[in-house]
Amino acid sequence: MPNTACFRLRNPRLHLATWVLMGLTVPAAYAEEGAQATPATPSSVAATPSAGPVRGSSVTHTIQQGETLDGVCRKFKIAAANCLQISYFNKLENNRLPAPGMVVYVPLSLLPFKPEQARLIQTAGKVQINGQEARAGVRLDENTRITAEADSSAVVELADGSRLKILPSSVADIVHSRTYTAPESTSGGKFMQWIGSKIRLIQGAAESAVKKKDKTGNADSKPVEVETVTSLIGVRGTQFRVAAADRFVPFDRAEVLEGSVSNINTWKNSEIALNGGQGAVVDPNKTEMQAIPLLPPPTVPEKGQILRRPNAYWSFSPAPGAVAYRVIAASDPTFNDIRFSEKNTLPQADLSRLENGVWHLRARAVDAQGLEGLDATSAIELRQPAWLLRNPSVQNRQGRLHLSWTAVSTADFEALPGATTVKIDLASEGTFSTPLASLQSAGNELVLPKLGPGRYHLRIGVDNAVLKNDEQQFFVLEVPASTYDMGYNLLLQGTP
Secondary structure, X not given: OOHHHOEEOOOOOOOOOEOOOOOOOHHHHHOOOOOOOOOOOOOOEEOEEOOOOOOOOEEEEEOOOOOOHHHHHXXXXXXXXXXXXXXXXXXXXXXXXXXXXXXXXXXXXXXXXXXXXXXXXXXXXXXXXXXXXOOXXXXXXXXXXXXXXXXXXXXXXXXXXXXXXXXXXXXXXXXEEEEEEEEOOOXXXXXXXXXXXXXXXXXXXXXXXXXXXXXXXXXXXXXXXXXXXXXXXXXXXXXXXXXXXXXXXXXXXXXXXXXXXXXXXXOOOEEEEEEOOEEEEOOOOOOOOEEEEOOOOOOOOOOOEEEEOOOOEEEOOOOOOOOEEEEEEEOOOOOOOEEEEEEEOOOEEEOOOOOOXXXXXXXXXXXXXXXXXXXXXXXXXXXXXXXXXXXXXXXXXXXXXXXXXXXXXXXXXXXXXXXXXXXXXXXXXXOOOXXXXXXXXXXXXXXXXXXXXXXEEEEEEEEEOOOOOOOEEEEEEEEOOOHHHOOOEEEOEEEO
8 A cells, every 4th residue: 555545533623532443554554653552462451651642534645855845735735725734733843844754644634525425225213314204225415414213223335335333222423425535655646545434423322344445446445433522433344333422331432343443542642452352441531541351242042032922031141240231133134224222231131112023133241341242143033922821820828839820812812712721831940851740721720739949930832722823831930938938929930
């Protein structure tokens, strides 16, 4: 790549900038001369102060013999009135360029550019463009606001073919979408083009899938900049998440799934590198930053699990180090059509508000800093039950447990016609390899065998001539040690 084709990030309105470079050499393109990014290791790594001031969104130019500041401006087609901005940007003494072979930085804001349109390629749920409901296919200019409401999402394709997912309950603006023009340092007059985009995340979260080249192959792509209230995050040829501060975590967060990241706190002049599988929470009031390993994926049920309404709870195993969990549901395995994203303190999610059908799921553990870990994936089928056992409970009567229910009905709460027999298998484990008892009742009650304290599993089916359905539903009964001395009811817990 020619010398000019190095790219740097900065937003002069912000105290904090987080810079990311994916697929290129971080020190050459991002560090001041003599300043190297601190490499991240699998353990937590603290930031180190940078050797010099952070320069911003710019391309680099290598000084040639006999070159002057005015000559550089003419070469980059920068108006004479703006030429001194290069001097200010590089802190040049008496506007004198450094020695030949040294580098100066030319701000992108001074370069000639052509506006480019982005495109809304997919929507799920309620998505608005500048306050108006929008569907896929809409062209998006600069200064366009995208709003994804709850249980809604959008996928934006930028000018270089990169894609950014706007997740549920999120708002983002397209600030810049441009093709910049600048000369190659050693080209003898040849010009190159770069595609650059900036997205401002107002609230919520976004995920990236960013390319290294534009889709035509004619122009290099600069890192897509995702700006939040306190940070500027560049995304380049990788998978990456960014989340704005919210009521749960009061700082912006970045999580890198693939690639390499240079993360710079410009207010405190410190820098750290993040690799795939690491994240950072950046406090603009602190110099120290930590490259924190993301929590591993939790263990989740295999694909194909069936959840039945009305209690469509999807549960998975707790993860060490987790204080919360996020579950995301989409109708497609690429997770472009995201309809559900919720964080919970327990490793479970109530999916009952989703439509019936197959749903692809992601689950991730959240650590004490608010960083979300690596994804575990699965898929479930959400169904309307063929029947409902209404209000099932267990009551102790004179030392014996009685299982009772008020009725057996359809999913619409209508009584089943004709005679109905409820059949129950009882076991101490969920595989039912060695059932403790097999029971049945044509009424609304049956007596369970004597059970000690512990957890028991019930597999229940309904025999009805009109229903003609062999669906089995599963429940868990928690028997406490004091049950035989107490006369209260224990409600059954439905399980997938």
